[in-house]
Amino acid sequence: MNLKSITQEVCTISKEVGIFILEECKKFNVSDIEIKSQNSLVTYVDKTAEKMIVNFLGKLIPESGFIAEEGTSVKKGDVYNWVIDPLDGTTNFIHAIPCYCVSIGLLKNDELIVGVIYEPNRDEMFYAWKNGGAYLNENSISVSKTNKLSDSLLATGFPYYDYRRLEAYMDILKWLMHNSRGVRRIGSAAIDLAYVACGRFEAFYEYSLNPWDVAAGALIVKEAGGSVTDFQGGKNYLFGSEIIASNKYMEAELLDKIKGSF
Numbered sequence: 001m002n003l004k005s006i007t008q009e010v011c012t013i014s015k016e017v018g019i020f021i022l023e024e025c026k027k028f029n030v031s032d033i034e035i036k037s038q039n040s041l042v043t044y045v046d047k048t049a050e051k052m053i054v055n056f057l058g059k060l061i062p063e064s065g066f067i068a069e070e071g072t073s074v075k076k077g078d079v080y081n082w083v084i085d086p087l088d089g090t091t092n093f094i095h096a097i098p099c100y101c102v103s104i105g106l107l108k109n110d111e112l113i114v115g116v117i118y119e120p121n122r123d124e125m126f127y128a129w130k131n132g133g134a135y136l137n138e139n140s141i142s143v144s145k146t147n148k149l150s151d152s153l154l155a156t157g158f159p160y161y162d163y164r165r166l167e168a169y170m171d172i173l174k175w176l177m178h179n180s181r182g183v184r185r186i187g188s189a190a191i192d193l194a195y196v197a198c199g200r201f202e203a204f205y206e207y208s209l210n211p212w213d214v215a216a217g218a219l220i221v222k223e224a225g226g227s228v229t230d231f232q233g234g235k236n237y238l239f240g241s242e243i244i245a246s247n248k249y250m251e252a253e254l255l256d257k258i259k260g261s262f
């Protein structure tokens with residue numbers, strides 16, 4: 001399988017869907033919102049976008065299966081499975097905050113081999129394939145070289161439904177407020193990861209995530225020279241719901257603080 005050409009195809013559908021989402025944002029109405037569970041919102045835009053993606057990718061690799069946020073297809077592939085968030089940052093989309101993206105990863109067995117994140121508002125396409133490097137709109141990207149936490153800009157996601165570990169979360173946040181340049185909360189885990197990959201953020205951490213929030217971004221960070229772990233420093237970040245992604249220099253200090261607090 002030619003991973004570079006598969007990645008290019010995934011970029012094509014991501015852009016097409018991103019443009020669709022952007023157009024729909026202009027027409028969007030509050031009555032279009034459905035509530036899945038506490039603070040978990042969905043719209044016809046998420047669902048239509050996912051159908052467009054599943055339809056395209058099912059033809060690209062006919063034997064592949066899907067792990068997709070809106071459940072358009074639950075087909076399981078023996079070897080290849082796509083991990084899809086058609087619209088990461090739905091809450092931003094609904095509120096017309098221009099920070100959302102399409103995120104598509106490809107698993108070969110349990111290994112990520114392709115990752116694409118397209119942010120339509122900035123027309124930024126982040127992509128990577130295994131052992132092929134990471135790119136932003138044709139240009140090779142790499143993680144930041146900053147090695148001091150005090151010079152670092154970090155990203156996180158606030159808990160929005162699982163508040164059982166809020167105390168520990170707030171303890172870490174407080175410590176980072178004192179010890180870093182600042183902490184941002186964009187509202188799209190995929191964008192946070194893409195920004196770690198291209199060196200805008202030194203690190204990103206969050207818990208209660210789904211595989212489709214992180215699949216593409218985790219590969220892009222790794223191919224850009226960064227590191228990705230779960231909250232214990234292990235490799236269970238795709239299905240384990242917790243992630244720390246960094247430029248490697250920040251990993252030890254962050255991990256130490258997170259492990260100590262959770």
Ligand code: 2AM
Pocket residue numbers: 039040041069085087088089090091157158160187188189190206209213
């Ligand atoms: P989503 O928009 O695809 O649901 C991290 O914050 C992730 O949680 C986001 O990537 C976002 O993905 C998801 N999320 C769902 N509901 C959210 C909310 N109310 N606030 C923030 N993030 C939310």
Ligand code: CA
Pocket residue numbers: 046069085086087088089090
């Ligand atoms: Ca989504």
